[in-house]
Amino acid sequence: MREHIATLESLGATAFPVKTLAELEMADGLVIPGGESTTISKLLVNFGLMDAVRKFAEHKPVLGTCAGLILLSNRVEGALADQQLIGGLPVAVERNAYGGQTHSFEAEVVIAGEAERVAFIRAPRILDAGDAEVIAELNGEPVAIKAGNLMGASFHPEISGGKRLHRVFLELIEKMQAG
Amino acid sequence: MSEQKFEATNLVKRGLAEMLKGGVIMDVVTADQAKIAEDAGAVAVMALERVPADIRAQGGVARMSDPDLIEQIIEAVSIPVMAKARIGHFVEAQVLQALEVDYIDESEVLSPADYVNHIDKWGFDVPFVCGATNLGEALRRITEGAAMIRSKGEAGTGDVSEAMKHIRTIRGEIAALSAKSDDELYVAAKELQAPYPLVKEIATTGKLPVVMFVAGGIATPADAALMMQLGADGVFVGSGIFKSGNPAARAAAIVRATTYFNDPKVIAETSRGLGEAMVGINVNDLPAPHRLAERGW
Numbered sequence: 001m002r003e004h005i006a007t008l009e010s011l012g013a014t015a016f017p018v019k020t021l022a023e024l025e026m027a028d029g030l031v032i033p034g035g036e037s038t039t040i041s042k043l044l045v046n047f048g049l050m051d052a053v054r055k056f057a058e059h060k061p062v063l064g065t066c067a068g069l070i071l072l073s074n075r076v077e078g079a080l081a082d083q084q085l086i087g088g089l090p091v092a093v094e095r096n097a098y099g100g101q102t103h104s105f106e107a108e109v110v111i112a113g114e115a116e117r118v119a120f121i122r123a124p125r126i127l128d129a130g131d132a133e134v135i136a137e138l139n140g141e142p143v144a145i146k147a148g149n150l151m152g153a154s155f156h157p158e159i160s161g162g163k164r165l166h167r168v169f170l171e172l173i174e175k176m177q178a179g
Numbered sequence: 180m181s182e183q184k185f186e187a188t189n190l191v192k193r194g195l196a197e198m199l200k201g202g203v204i205m206d207v208v209t210a211d212q213a214k215i216a217e218d219a220g221a222v223a224v225m226a227l228e229r230v231p232a233d234i235r236a237q238g239g240v241a242r243m244s245d246p247d248l249i250e251q252i253i254e255a256v257s258i259p260v261m262a263k264a265r266i267g268h269f270v271e272a273q274v275l276q277a278l279e280v281d282y283i284d285e286s287e288v289l290s291p292a293d294y295v296n297h298i299d300k301w302g303f304d305v306p307f308v309c310g311a312t313n314l315g316e317a318l319r320r321i322t323e324g325a326a327m328i329r330s331k332g333e334a335g336t337g338d339v340s341e342a343m344k345h346i347r348t349i350r351g352e353i354a355a356l357s358a359k360s361d362d363e364l365y366v367a368a369k370e371l372q373a374p375y376p377l378v379k380e381i382a383t384t385g386k387l388p389v390v391m392f393v394a395g396g397i398a399t400p401a402d403a404a405l406m407m408q409l410g411a412d413g414v415f416v417g418s419g420i421f422k423s424g425n426p427a428a429r430a431a432a433i434v435r436a437t438t439y440f441n442d443p444k445v446i447a448e449t450s451r452g453l454g455e456a457m458v459g460i461n462v463n464d465l466p467a468p469h470r471l472a473e474r475g476w
Binding site: 001002003019034035036038039042043046047066067078080095096099100101102103104105106107108119120121122156159160 | 183184185186187188190191193194195197198199200201202217218219220221222223257258259276279280281282304305306431434435438439
């Protein structure tokens with residue numbers, strides 16, 4: 001989260017952590033960071049934020065990385081039976097598809113035309129990108145996608161200092177505000 | 180053309196710990212406990228044979244857990260599973276890596292296998308977390324390849340005073356380094372018994388290059404929030420949960436207090452009706468040979 005905030009601020013945006021409804025209402029766009037998707041979804045429900053985030057994601061820009069991508073996806077393989085999702089991205093993903101931590105890796109991917117080295121940590125795999133626009137691929141498979149007001153990536157751009165994905169997200173926010 | 184994948188890099192090892200920040204890692208000894216921890220919102224579980232309070236009570240040599248138990252726990256939950264190896268016992272670490280645990284804790288809670296050397300952690304693909312009571316110890320562990328640090332506290336006591344001492348010590352030493360001029364850093368490195376480049380890096384950035392959690396003696400939501408307000412990246416809770424009256428409720432409450440650590444109203448609300456906390460032992464009543472934090476150097 002801290003790295004996402006630092007990256008967004010280095011690109012000229014104002015960024016802050018969201019833990020409450022009031023903070024969510026102040027935001028023009030939301031980044032759902034990595035972490036454990038099961039943990040994040042439980043906390044969203046337990047702390048009473050799930051419905052508000054779902055509503056936010058219906059019409060405002062949201063970027064989900066790693067666990068965030070899982071939460072934004074309409075279909076998740078390997079989700080727990082009672083795992084609640086935010087949904088909205090018309091894609092299917094598989095949790096921990098690359099294996100446990102010893103199979104986590106770094107790789108160079110081209111994000112909307114620019115190459116960047118990013119980290120895949122216990123990452124989800126996009127099995128079917130559906131109608132979404134693919135904005136990054138790894139070995140021919142989609143690893144970042146965009147559909148309407150929502151964006152998702154299997155990887156973590158923030159911990160290797162990458163900025164490309166955040167730049168695309170900020171452009172999306174600007175475009176939606178202008179439109 | 181196939182893009183190259185780089186596994187087990189420093190970034191990838193340290194990166195998983197980054198994802199756990201702000202969370203609670205819970206000690207569990209069975210698959211059922213692991214489920215309770217996951218349901219309560221733990222970001223990871225630590226699989227071990229006995230919680231520190233029992234190791235303390237029962238005595239004897241404490242070793243790595245039975246692989247069956249670790250596998251059952253890996254099967255039971257989808258969050259990362261950590262497991263403990265004895266200090267210096269690199270074969271226990273090899274076994275844990277073969278079992279594909281997500282993190283190894285080279286832990287003073289178990290009986291040390293080597294009173295001179297720690298494990299050379301660079302030789303492993305799986306990342307390590309190690310305990311530290313002060314900055315020099317943390318930097319020596321990072322030099323050996325640790326990808327995450329936890330301040331030690333005094334495990335199995337339910338007494339938060341040692342955890343407090345260790346995080347204050349480490350933070351204070353980092354602040355002191357930041358205030359030093361370049362020519363003083365050489366002596367600082369000597370005094371910390373840590374490599375100069377790492378000491379220089381910390382003086383410049385003002386923080387450790389890896390995530391630092393706090394462990395050892397955390398038993399209540401307020402304890403967890405206390406550590407977060409002191410600048411911890413997250414907390415380990417060992418005996419505090421499953422040695423208490425109502426583990427599920429206490430686990431969820433500690434998670435909540437760790438998230439909203441700056442909101443006393445939430446901490447007050449979440450501290451209600453949790454039943455008995457673990458009984459605990461005052462660290463001052465522990466004779467020196469029974470202090471786990473003094474293992475490792």
